[in-house]
Amino acid sequence: MTDVASLWSYLATTPLIWLTTTILAYLVADGVARRLGNPPWANPVLMSVLLIAPVLWLTQTDYTTYFDGAQFIHFLLGPATVALALPLWDNRDTIRTSVVPILLALVAGSFVAAGSAILLARAFDLPMEVLLSLAPKSTTAPVALGISEAIGGIPALTAVLVILTGIIGAVTVTPLMNILRITDWRARGFAVGVAAHGIGTARAFQVNPVAGAYAGIAMALNALLTSLIVPQLVRWLV
Amino acid sequence: MLQTLGLLLGCQLLGEITVRGFGLSIPGPVLGLALLVLLLGAIPTLAERLRPTTAIILANLSFLFVPAGVGVIGNFAVLSQDGIALLVILTLSTVLSMLAAVGTFICARHVTERWTA
Numbered sequence: 001m002t003d004v005a006s007l008w009s010y011l012a013t014t015p016l017i018w019l020t021t022t023i024l025a026y027l028v029a030d031g032v033a034r035r036l037g038n039p040p041w042a043n044p045v046l047m048s049v050l051l052i053a054p055v056l057w058l059t060q061t062d063y064t065t066y067f068d069g070a071q072f073i074h075f076l077l078g079p080a081t082v083a084l085a086l087p088l089w090d091n092r093d094t095i096r097t098s099v100v101p102i103l104l105a106l107v108a109g110s111f112v113a114a115g116s117a118i119l120l121a122r123a124f125d126l127p128m129e130v131l132l133s134l135a136p137k138s139t140t141a142p143v144a145l146g147i148s149e150a151i152g153g154i155p156a157l158t159a160v161l162v163i164l165t166g167i168i169g170a171v172t173v174t175p176l177m178n179i180l181r182i183t184d185w186r187a188r189g190f191a192v193g194v195a196a197h198g199i200g201t202a203r204a205f206q207v208n209p210v211a212g213a214y215a216g217i218a219m220a221l222n223a224l225l226t227s228l229i230v231p232q233l234v235r236w237l238v
Numbered sequence: 239m240l241q242t243l244g245l246l247l248g249c250q251l252l253g254e255i256t257v258r259g260f261g262l263s264i265p266g267p268v269l270g271l272a273l274l275v276l277l278l279g280a281i282p283t284l285a286e287r288l289r290p291t292t293a294i295i296l297a298n299l300s301f302l303f304v305p306a307g308v309g310v311i312g313n314f315a316v317l318s319q320d321g322i323a324l325l326v327i328l329t330l331s332t333v334l335s336m337l338a339a340v341g342t343f344i345c346a347r348h349v350t351e352r353w354t355a
Contacts, residue, residue: 109339
């Protein structure tokens with residue numbers, strides 16, 4: 001029998017172990033969330049991360065090694081974004097009748113997302129490069145990183161802030177909309193898509209297919225608008 | 239399933255090529271999404287063939303964010319001494335943005351419905 005140490009040193013060099021760990025963690029997290037009826041606080045992304053982090057810590061695995069395996073999952077974000085075309089297509093008739101609300105809500109949500117982040121960062125007296133890293137936090141990660149770099153932020157910090165924003169949006173959207181008694185799934189989905197990109201969109205799909213479709217539209221349009229307005233907003237507000 | 243995956247990746251690839259070629263600031267997959275909508279407009283029967291696989295992908299969208307989420311733990315140090323302030327700002331700003339979007343959407347819907355009614 002091979003000893004455990006050499007088995008581990010073999011496994012640690014293949015993508016297999018971290019790919020499997022990620023899938024198992026998600027199955028546990030999603031299973032728990034479903035059993036509880038998908039309450040907003042039981043976010044599957046957050047729970048999976050909280051399951052995987054101690055495993056990485058105990059095995060002294062750095063993120064680069066973990067990502068060698070997990071990158072295959074991460075890569076699927078691209079085709080998954082393209083796949084949002086289908087719910088958009090399914091809802092084309094209602095989308096056509098709500099073009100005006102969609103565009104106005106996009107502008108409002110996008111400006112407030114970036115503008116409030118900049119003004120709050122100033123109020124908290126944060127360093128300039130932190131403020132600039134924060135400004136594009138509501139848009140999808142690849143766009144946010146590009147903006148952050150272009151305006152002088154720290155892309156690594158932006159990456160963390162984008163993911164945290166997604167989780168915060170996914171956790172707060174349901175209680176917030178319920179308090180406000182918003183029953184229109186289009187409006188609810190659109191709001192979380194503008195403010196909390198893909199992770200918010202994933203939450204919307206968990207709750208309602210129409211909300212998911214509108215969150216997807218919001219995320220895609222906001223990727224466009226944020227890259228146009230953030231450099232301007234920084235010029236005005238900083 | 240493979241056909242659907244091939245089509246999704248093909249749209250993404252065309253999107254990436256266009257974005258790089260023209261130096262656009264949108265991500266390749268977002269342009270790929272727009273391409274696929276146009277394609278569905280041209281061939282509406284495509285929708286039913288794509289549905290089984292896309293349904294699985296979209297039902298497990300959260301799963302795809304787990305690797306990036308684990309990256310947050312690894313990079314927590316970048317938040318440094320501003321961590322608490324940043325969490326407060328992110329929460330306030332995200333809630334404000336959702337309020338602005340949902341309020342505008344509902345108001346605009348009421349106004350446009352009155353026009354068309």
